[in-house]
Amino acid sequence: MRPGPEDDGPGDRYDADGDRYGDRDEDGADSGALWLHEEIQRRIAAGRRASKGRHSRHEVASSTTSISYVPRHSTATPGPGALPPEPVSTPARGLPRVPAAWSSPAPPARVTPAEAPEPPAAAVVPADAPAPEARPAPSPRAPSPPAEGHRRTMLAGGVAKVPVEEQGAPPPYRSGDLHGVRKARLDAVPIVPGDPDAPDPDPVETMDSRRVRVVLSERRGGARPVRTVVDVQEGTGVGELLRSNLIGSQLTVALRFAVGTGLALGVLPVLFAMFPEIGRTELLGLRLPWLLLGVLVYPFLVLVGMWHTRTAERVEQNFADHVQD
Amino acid sequence: MPIEAIAALTAMALVAVASAVIGSLGVRVARSTSDFLVASRTVGPTANAGAISGEYLSAASFLGIAGLILRDGVDALWYPVGFTAGYLALVLFVAAPLRRSGAYTVPDFAESRLRSRTLRKICTVFVAVIGWLYLLPQLQGAGLTLTTVTGLPSWVGMVASAVVVVATVVLGGMRSITFVQAFQYWLKLTAMVVPATIAVIFFVSDERTFNREAPPQFPDRTVVDVRTDVVLRVEESVVVGYNGEDVNWEPGRYDVPAGTSLEFAGGAKVPVVLGAPVQDADWLVPYAGEQEGGLLGTYSLIIALFLGTMGLPHVLVRFYTNPDGRAARRTAVIVLGMLGVFYIAVTLVGALSRLYNPQLLVSGDTDAAVLLLPSAVLGSGWAGALLGALVAAGAWAAFLSTSSGLIVSIAGVLSTDVLRSGKVRDFRLAAVVAGAAPLVLSLTVTRLDFSEAVALVFAVAASTFCPLLVLGIWWRGLTDRGAIAGVLVGGVLSAGAVGVALSGQVPDGTLSVLLYRPALVTVPTAFLVMAVVSTLTRRRQPADTEQVMLRMHAPERLGLSRDRLAERLRSTGL
Numbered sequence: 001m002r003p004g005p006e007d008d009g010p011g012d013r014y015d016a017d018g019d020r021y022g023d024r025d026e027d028g029a030d031s032g033a034l035w036l037h038e039e040i041q042r043r044i045a046a047g048r049r050a051s052k053g054r055h056s057r058h059e060v061a062s063s064t065t066s067i068s069y070v071p072r073h074s075t076a077t078p079g080p081g082a083l084p085p086e087p088v089s090t091p092a093r094g095l096p097r098v099p100a101a102w103s104s105p106a107p108p109a110r111v112t113p114a115e116a117p118e119p120p121a122a123a124v125v126p127a128d129a130p131a132p133e134a135r136p137a138p139s140p141r142a143p144s145p146p147a148e149g150h151r152r153t154m155l156a157g158g159v160a161k162v163p164v165e166e167q168g169a170p171p172p173y174r175s176g177d178l179h180g181v182r183k184a185r186l187d188a189v190p191i192v193p194g195d196p197d198a199p200d201p202d203p204v205e206t207m208d209s210r211r212v213r214v215v216l217s218e219r220r221g222g223a224r225p226v227r228t229v230v231d232v233q234e235g236t237g238v239g240e241l242l243r244s245n246l247i248g249s250q251l252t253v254a255l256r257f258a259v260g261t262g263l264a265l266g267v268l269p270v271l272f273a274m275f276p277e278i279g280r281t282e283l284l285g286l287r288l289p290w291l292l293l294g295v296l297v298y299p300f301l302v303l304v305g306m307w308h309t310r311t312a313e314r315v316e317q318n319f320a321d322h323v324q325d
Numbered sequence: 326m327p328i329e330a331i332a333a334l335t336a337m338a339l340v341a342v343a344s345a346v347i348g349s350l351g352v353r354v355a356r357s358t359s360d361f362l363v364a365s366r367t368v369g370p371t372a373n374a375g376a377i378s379g380e381y382l383s384a385a386s387f388l389g390i391a392g393l394i395l396r397d398g399v400d401a402l403w404y405p406v407g408f409t410a411g412y413l414a415l416v417l418f419v420a421a422p423l424r425r426s427g428a429y430t431v432p433d434f435a436e437s438r439l440r441s442r443t444l445r446k447i448c449t450v451f452v453a454v455i456g457w458l459y460l461l462p463q464l465q466g467a468g469l470t471l472t473t474v475t476g477l478p479s480w481v482g483m484v485a486s487a488v489v490v491v492a493t494v495v496l497g498g499m500r501s502i503t504f505v506q507a508f509q510y511w512l513k514l515t516a517m518v519v520p521a522t523i524a525v526i527f528f529v530s531d532e533r534t535f536n537r538e539a540p541p542q543f544p545d546r547t548v549v550d551v552r553t554d555v556v557l558r559v560e561e562s563v564v565v566g567y568n569g570e571d572v573n574w575e576p577g578r579y580d581v582p583a584g585t586s587l588e589f590a591g592g593a594k595v596p597v598v599l600g601a602p603v604q605d606a607d608w609l610v611p612y613a614g615e616q617e618g619g620l621l622g623t624y625s626l627i628i629a630l631f632l633g634t635m636g637l638p639h640v641l642v643r644f645y646t647n648p649d650g651r652a653a654r655r656t657a658v659i660v661l662g663m664l665g666v667f668y669i670a671v672t673l674v675g676a677l678s679r680l681y682n683p684q685l686l687v688s689g690d691t692d693a694a695v696l697l698l699p700s701a702v703l704g705s706g707w708a709g710a711l712l713g714a715l716v717a718a719g720a721w722a723a724f725l726s727t728s729s730g731l732i733v734s735i736a737g738v739l740s741t742d743v744l745r746s747g748k749v750r751d752f753r754l755a756a757v758v759a760g761a762a763p764l765v766l767s768l769t770v771t772r773l774d775f776s777e778a779v780a781l782v783f784a785v786a787a788s789t790f791c792p793l794l795v796l797g798i799w800w801r802g803l804t805d806r807g808a809i810a811g812v813l814v815g816g817v818l819s820a821g822a823v824g825v826a827l828s829g830q831v832p833d834g835t836l837s838v839l840l841y842r843p844a845l846v847t848v849p850t851a852f853l854v855m856a857v858v859s860t861l862t863r864r865r866q867p868a869d870t871e872q873v874m875l876r877m878h879a880p881e882r883l884g885l886s887r888d889r890l891a892e893r894l895r896s897t898g899l
Contacts, residue, residue: 243871247878251799254417261413262631265406269623272611279399279610289611293402294672298665301409305416305658312421313651316880 246319253315257308261301268292329700329710333474336718340512341489344505344725345496370652374659376503377643379510381408381660382667383459383727384466387513387720389775390668392691394675395682396601398608400623401675404776405668407627409661411634411783416657419635421650422798422877429645430738431638431790438797440867441805444812449742451789451816452638453759455782456735458823459637460728460763461770462778466692467724468767473696474717483767486721490728491760494736495753503646509726514667516719520695520712521673524702528677540594540603541683544701549587555689556580557596560603565589565596587687595683608679621845622838626780629844633783636790639730642737649881674698692775696720728760735759777841781823788815788847792855798877800856801870807859815851819843 272278272289281288286295386408393401428434432448435441467486468479493505540560548566557579565572566588578599581587589595602608612619634640647653678685678694681701685691699712739755789812796803796811822843839846867873 243875243878247799247874250878254799258414258417261410265410266624266627269403269611269620269627273620276610276612287399287609289399290402290609290672290676293399293406295669297406298409298661298669301413302658302661302665305413305661308413308417309654309658312654316651316878320880 242319242322246315249315250312253308253311257304257311261304264300265297327705328707329705329713330475332710332714333717336714337470337721340509340718340721340725344489344493344509344722347505347508370647370656370659372503372507373643373647373652373656374663375507375510377506377640377656377660378663378667379506379508379513379722379726380639380643380730381664381727382510382513382723383775383779384463384720384723385775385779386667386671387517387723388466388469388692388695389462389777389779390671391675391678392685392694393774393776394672395678395685395694396598396691398602399611401776402672403623403626404630404780405664405671407630407783408634409664409668410627410631412657412661412664414631415635415640415644416654416661418795419798420644420653420657423641423794424644424647424653425650425879425881426798426873426877429642430734430741431636431641431794432738432742434797435793435808438867438870438873439803439805439808440869441809444805444809445742447809447812448790448793449738451785451812452738453735454816454820455636455786455789456638456731456759457763457766458782458785459639459779460731460760461767462775463724463728463731464763464767466775467721469690469692470696470717470720470724473693474713480768483764486724486728487760487764490725490732491756493725494729494732494756494760506726506730509722510663512722513719513726514663514670516715516722517667517670517674517695520698520702520716521670521677523712524677524681524698525673527702528680540597541605541679541686543589543591543593543595543683544681545591547589547591547684549589549684549687551581551585551587551688552583553689554581554583555687556599557687558599558603559594559596561594563589563593563596589684589687595686597686598689601686605679622842625784625838625842625845628848629780629784629787629842631787632791632848633785633787633844635794636786637783638734638738638790639727641790642734643730651880671695677702732756732759780842781826784842784844784847785816785819785823787844788819788851791848792851796852796855796859800859801874802859802863802866803855804859804862804865805867806862806865807855807857810858811851811855814854815847818850819847822847 268289278288283291386405390401390404393404423434426434426437428437431452432445435448436445464483464486465479468482471477471482471485472479559574559576559579562573562575565574566586568586569588574596579596597603644653644656647656674695678698678701682694682697685694685697696713696716699716700709703709703712733756736752736755736759739759740752744751744755792811792815793808797808822840826840
């Protein structure tokens with residue numbers, strides 16, 4: 001179906017982004033839910049940031065389940081300079097198995113050891129990191145506003161170099177200082193983040209912790225959604241409420257804009273017919289009807305469209321936040 | 326053959342060749358059915374918006390609107406406004422949910438939402454009907470362009486454009502079409518903005534004005550060849566060389582049969598086709614002419630254009646090529662901007678044509694206004710020939726892009742729903758069929774003004790797919806029976822009106838307004854029938870309505886979306 005990996009040229013940047021939404025590994029849901037909770041707490045603590053950037057990141061992943069899925073990202077994301085994540089007491093518990101999630105759908109051919117992230121070095125943005133231009137371009141290094149800045153950074157596929165400490169990383173990752181241990185392991189085992197058969201040397205640690213967190217949060221969008229998502233899908237209790245709330249508020253938004261625009265435009269013919277002097281009024285050197293219908297109506301329509309897009313995206317994001325919380 | 330004709334022919338040939346080259350480059354990336362049908366859903370918003378605009382700006386937009394403005398003045402501005410506002414309706418109600426539904430054509434949407442194969446078949450029929458009706462003015466526009474710039478018979482242009490378009494589609498499919506159409510948008514914009522700018526410069530330096538209590542005047546000695554029967558209205562007596570014989574026309578109405586040659590001296594007052602405002606000052610203000618309908622017609626037109634855009638198959642299929650719902654919305658907003666820029670230029674060209682091309686008011690061939698403006702402004706020297714060639718190229722691009730988009734969407738529906746295989750070979754076969762049918766029609770049917778012909782198609786789309794999409798996306802109570810009833814009632818009423826209008830047997834009065842502009846009645850009727858029948862057959866709501874609705878409205882990051890084309894191809898083992 002899919003022509004093949006080589007078809008996935010630089011133009012197909014949505015593929016490149018979409019692959020972040022890998023299918024999940026076996027116990028992803030459980031650990032994910034647990035971890036999810038902690039992540040939410042942390043995020044709340046960090047304060048809610050402007051929704052747009054975050055939303056944009058997430059939304060790109062339309063092709064999760066589609067044929068255009070090419071997990072190129074799995075190898076591209078862990079930039080060479082990524083700082084190791086904060087220590088974790090045990091690699092398995094409490095932390096979701098990100099690496100597996102990343103790698104599971106990867107066609108082995110695409111993942112070669114050569115693409116494995118280099119162990120800690122200077123933080124550099126990998127040249128081949130997919131940089132989605134269609135979205136608010138995140139600056140890979142801008143650390144402010146703290147929490148959001150980092151999130152975006154990682155999502156863009158760049159390498160976030162800000163140490164976790166700076167952004168007040170949440171306790172779960174600090175249950176012990178295994179820095180040394182991990183580094184030793186890193187040195188010993190070449191880690192191939194995209195390889196499903198890798199002997200799980202905890203590849204999480206090859207990426208910095210922020211990156212890890214984001215991946216986890218996005219994994220919620222995979223084939224096995226977290227419980228609220230399942231709730232919503234199956235129409236039980238809270239889910240039903242959330243869902244009708246979403247459709248209802250989107251419809252309200254759309255109708256409000258439609259009625260507003262319809263009235264603004266629809267009243268013109270009546271006005272022109274009832275008050276012919278409007279047709280003889282000149283403004284800016286043009287007759288008023290010509291000015292309104294020939295020029296001003298177009299910027300007006302564009303502005304309404306932009307405004308509606310923003311509003312509708314905000315509604316969607318609130319919904320997604322509710323569901324995922 | 327004069328130099329202008331050679332220049333214009335060369336430019337049109339270049340456009341066709343450039344389109345074919347870009348298309349064949351696209352073939353290298355088009356390998357799967359998914360590429361052919363939806364460009365594998367990998368087109369970014371800006372490229373996609375360029376393609377949508379390129380596809381949408383048809384003969385009606387490029388030639389027709391300027392002609393209507395030349396004739397009807399400010400009242401005609403509702404056409405471009407409606408064409409643009411239709412995209413706003415699309416952003417508000419359809420773009421993102423439709424993309425998220427995972428369906429890949431309108432019939433597929435209908436089936437995925439309401440689980441009815443019957444409805445799917447009915448929608449397939451209407452996609453073909455709307456597409457073919459819309460192709461008609463495109464092919465006729467190609468014929469008119471060729472006739473205007475070279476004097477060749479118009480069937481040559483129709484056949485040539487049909488062949489070029491079908492070839493492009495057969496070779497490249499959707500993915501290459503995307504690039505071809507983005508290219509054609511920019512070509513059309515250039516071909517409209519450059520003459521508009523030049524004409525404005527001349528207008529300002531001439532210090533001429535529209536605000537005169539008099540009909541327009543011929544700038545020079547002019548011979549007008551009347552190609553179709555017209556009724557002219559004369560308000561100030563004028564001397565006419567009627568087939569070589571000088572006649573004095575007193576104020577009144579004059580029937581002029583086709584084939585007549587009328588000659589006017591420079592400075593003579595221009596007789597105007599009946600129904601259009603005669604005096605320049607009346608032309609400037611709304612509702613001054615004796616147009617049929619007035620307010621009623623305007624509102625019906627607004628409804629048809631505002632709601633019809635979302636039902637056009639070639640517009641919809643473009644939104645399926647977006648990567649996700651969010652991109653679909655953004656694409657539509659960018660399209661709003663691109664259309665706005667283009668239509669402002671069209672408005673300028675149309676208005677200035679009244680000064681430079683008043684002879685079109687006599688022949689009734691106002692659709693040729695854009696094509697004739699360059700030589701009218703710049704004279705028949707090399708500058709005029711060059712500008713004329715650019716405009717002819719733009720007009721040619723307008724037919725090619727709209728027609729290829731229509732043929733892709735008709736062929737997509739035919740190949741997946743009629744031939745049922747989804748193979749690339751069948752898609753190509755379907756494309757040939759999709760192009761041949763309207764060509765036969767266009768060679769036989771009489772020509773309406775392009776914008777009016779297109780407005781009829783919009784009315785059909787607004788009466789069938791608009792209620793289906795809007796209710797299907799926003800109302801969980803819709804049932805298959807309700808949708809079938811609504812689409813059939815709306816479709817039969819509006820298509821019937823279109824048929825009567827095209828046949829030319831139109832009675833006078835309010836009824837005639839509603840025949841030419843049926844949307845005011847047919848759209849609410851279709852909505853009403855759909856809602857009432859759905860309520861009566863409430864028990865037939867599909868069991869998975871809730872999931873489907875959620876999938877359409879939930880953002881992609883929740884991971885609920887599906888790709889129905891991928892599923893279908895997988896199930897057929899492709």
